[in-house]
Amino acid sequence: MSNPSLLILAGDGIGPEVMAQVQRIIGWYGDKRGLNFDVSEDLVGGAAYDAHGTPLHDDTMAKAQAVDAVLLGAVGGPKYDDLDFSVKPERGLLRLRKEMDLFANLRPAQCFDALSEFSSLKTELVSGLDIMIVRELTSGVYFGEPRGIFEEGNQRVGINTQRYTEAEIERGARAAFELAMKRDKRLCSMEKANVMESGILWREVVTEVSKDYPEVALSHMYADNGAMQLVRAPKQFDVIYTDNLFGDILSDCAAMLTGSLGMLPSASLGAPMENGRPKALYEPVHGSAPDITGQCKANPSACILSFAMALRYSFDQGAEADRLEAAVEKVLADGVRTADLMQANDGTPVSTTEMGDAILAAL
Amino acid sequence: MSNPSLLILAGDGIGPEVMAQVQRIIGWYGDKRGLNFDVSEDLVGGAAYDAHGTPLHDDTMAKAQAVDAVLLGAVGGPKYDDLDFSVKPERGLLRLRKEMDLFANLRPAQCFDALSEFSSLKTELVSGLDIMIVRELTSGVYFGEPRGIFEEGNQRVGINTQRYTEAEIERGARAAFELAMKRDKRLCSMEKANVMESGILWREVVTEVSKDYPEVALSHMYADNGAMQLVRAPKQFDVIYTDNLFGDILSDCAAMLTGSLGMLPSASLGAPMENGRPKALYEPVHGSAPDITGQCKANPSACILSFAMALRYSFDQGAEADRLEAAVEKVLADGVRTADLMQANDGTPVSTTEMGDAILAAL
Ligand SMILES: CC(C)[C@H](C(=O)O)[C@@H](O)C(=O)O
Ligand SMILES: CC(C)[C@H](C(=O)O)[C@@H](O)C(=O)O
Helix, strand or coil: CCCCCCEEECCCCCHHHHHHCCCCCCHHHHHCCCCCEEEECCCCCCCHHHHHCCCCHHHHHHHHHHHCEEEEECCCCCCCCCCHHHHHHHHHEEEHHHCCCCCCCEEECCHHHHHHHHHCCCCCHHHHEEEEEEEEEEHHCCCCEEEEEEEECCCCEEEEEEEEEEEHHHHHHHHHHHHHHHHCCCEEEEECCCCCCCHHHHHHHHHHHCCCCCCCCEEEEHHHHHHHHHHHHHHHHEEECCCHHHHHHHHHHHHHCCCHHCCCCEEEEECCCCCCCEEEEEECCCCHHHCCCCCCCCHHHEEEHHHHHHHHCCCCCCCHHHHHHHHHHHHEEEEECCCCHCCCCCCCCCCCHHHHCCCHHCC | CCCCEEEEEEECCCHHHHHHHHHHHHHHHHHHHCCCCEEEECCCCCCHHHHHHHCCCCHHHHHHHHEEEEEEECCCHHHHCCCCCHHHHHHHHHHHHHHHHCCCCEEECCCHHHHHHHCCCHHHCCCCCCEEEEEECCHHCCCCEEEEEEEEECCCEEEEEEEEHHHHHHHHHHHHHHHHHCCEEEEEEEEEEEEEEHHHHHHHHHHHHCCCCCCCEEEEEEHHHHHHHHHHCCCCCCCCCHHHHHHHHHHHHHHHCCCHHCCCCCCEEEEEECCCEEEEEEEEHHHHHHHHHHCCCCCCCCHHHHHHHHHHHHHCCHHHHHHHHHHHHHHHCCCCEEHCCCCCCCCCECCHHHEEEEEEEEC
């Protein structure tokens, strides 16, 4: 049997720096654990625009469709701020999500014991925090038509369309219920059913799906209250299921609660391919961080933990994923800190490479 | 000259309880400061539905259009959860906002010194916090057409439309810039211009309006990053301007940061009427709190401070508004606490009426 295949799209800003450390981890798994991957690399985002005038070349799209999993670094940067909407770095990422049909975006918001004092929240409110947000990723206002800026009378109108079919809501809900079954069996669905009809349909469909998961306790919350409750008492949640736009905001809010954005991975999963593996893209929650690009300061942990999610969700290597996650936790417990994990007067931070060294050593 | 007129719509849940205390405050201003108001009362929300089968009777709508300011308590409750969308309590509130054309929703997120330890955030991050969120309130996905649940092939589709005209973005922006001029002269506009064309138009129009306010430092932030930054370092903000839906979520998030939801007022303002006063509705940020309804436990402060906003924005009585706000702050400093302002083992809370007594005494 041939090796599983990985496409690395390191992208912009700190993307290539953190991805270099992931490459070392991948190498380690080949050398030490006999887990070999066929790794190819390509461009996405601003880097692709610079080379090809598009944030995602059709050839790259085809490669992404063909591999077992895509690992993405980050896209965007001030250099590309004035580009036309259609060729902005973000469009490359959105095209990958849409054409690979990655409908379930898994965003764990987890507070690492060694880092709980980094949260802006009081330590007792976040220590041990472990939420899984499942965000619908291929529909809603991100992709609905009509969209655009139109002339109307003597002025312009900006239009976007929130649009959800029952099938779209349902498949994401199933992914969320499946995760809840493996966790604490509690699912909170968030929308604005008091204001939006798409939210009413959302609530109905999720309620319907819940009949297939009688062990999971389902609750519903308006998204504005969801934002409040995340800030007030985040530990009340286990799995949260919400739409593309609410998910964008609420998952960032939840990520920041942990105080360790440089630590948080994500997985975007689609339907099973012929080989049974889901279509999948893994990426850190943090962005391209133009302010520290090229300084070898970035924390590679989020990107490395995204590879751990790949081991778990794409390659059925849960034990190896646990091993990698434990190595990262050990490094934190040992007090190894990149600059993002330090308070003002905390001593000298380690570099991106040194963090990679430490994680490899812990493995 | 006749007295200025107020319409009180106490609504549901704790609405009538907290509004009773506002009535006493209004009485005090008449007796002691010669500020007399012609006060009328009517129904909204579930209370209106129970009486008339609609969450806002046309007569009530007409009264609201005719008065100088509307004071609203709260709408909604579990009793009405299964009502049809078109007659839900919330529709009454949304109709008031839309037909009175209250486009600028002012939501201060302020942390009271005496209460800074109530925040789930570390005290130093929120003490002295004073943000003003200006939320566009009459357009966007709350009101855009088409909307509804439609049959498409063999399944249903939920659709809502985000729609903003230049004029709508502009008038809200002017309100926000005017407020920034009276405050710290910093305005942060939030949208998702990287994903939504309506966000691109938003950013363009706000940038254009900023030319008329050269003293105000304008910045732009994606709404997801906005949620993060609110949690990470809320004191970086002065005035935030954002759309109806982002504003709903971000203002609730900001409100919760202060830890004192029972303290936060809001104003919803429209265009000037013939007498020069803006169309206006004032309401607390908190909801109808069905869990404590009828127990005389609710904190009337948010509703009382909403009346203070009415004094300031509708009746040009800034000094009297300051007086009322100072009275509330004094009561807090004296340690008077309703149940929502207490930690587990803090002694006995005062009742809604006793809180009203204390504020009256401090006046
Ligand atoms: C970069 C951007 C298009 C993206 C989004 O809005 O989905 C990002 O914020 C995210 O959450 O992955
Ligand atoms: C009650 C509801 C319709 C309302 C809204 O969504 O605007 C509320 O959440 C608010 O923020 O005033």
